[in-house]
Every structure is written in structure tokens, then in C-alpha cells.
Amino acid sequence: MCQQTRVSSAIPYFERFIARFPTPAALAAVDIEAVYPYWAGLGYYARARNLHAAAGQVVERxxxxxxxxxxxxxALKGVGRYTLGAVMSIAFG
Structure with a gap:
């Protein structure tokens, strides 16, 4: 969500998103059209599509x-070097 979006701007979107989709399985279980209302206002809908696809891959693989x-x-959809580095260092130390 914070790719090209300030953290302070993304926080309310993140909170709503996580309340609705608390796990990769919860996100993967819905059609992408159900994700868009929770992303509306952030722009860059390719990020939402990639996150949805990656959630499906996390569940399947x-x-x-x-x-x-x-x-x-x-190998997950939409993950590049920056995202890889950020997630590996923050989530996995």
C-alpha cells in the first residue's frame, strides 16, 4: 500500500483492509472485484491485483x-527487489 503513498495516508486504508482480509487465505478467497472497494482512494490498482494474486500463490504454494x-x-506476483528486502528485513529479521 505504501508504494508511492505516504504511510500516514495509507494507515486508514490498511486498517480497513486488514479488518476485512486478515490472512492471505481471506484475501485469496474473494474475487478481485471485492478487493477494489477497500483499495479505492489509493490508486495504482495494479498493486491490489498483484497483492490478490500473491495471496492466492501463498495459499496454493x-x-x-x-x-x-x-x-x-x-517468486510471488508483484514482488520486486525493494519489497523483497523490506519484507525480509522487517518481518523475518
């Missing part, structure tokens, strides 16, 4: 657990 292996995480 990793049993719903976000992979801590950098190579496996990098």
Missing part, C-alpha cells in the same frame, strides 16, 4: 503461510 525464504517470496 505455501499453505497460507507467507514464505520466509527469500527465493520463494521473490
Amino acid at each position: 505455501h499453505g497460507g503461510a507467507v514464505p520466509g525464504d527469500p527465493e520463494a517470496f521473490a
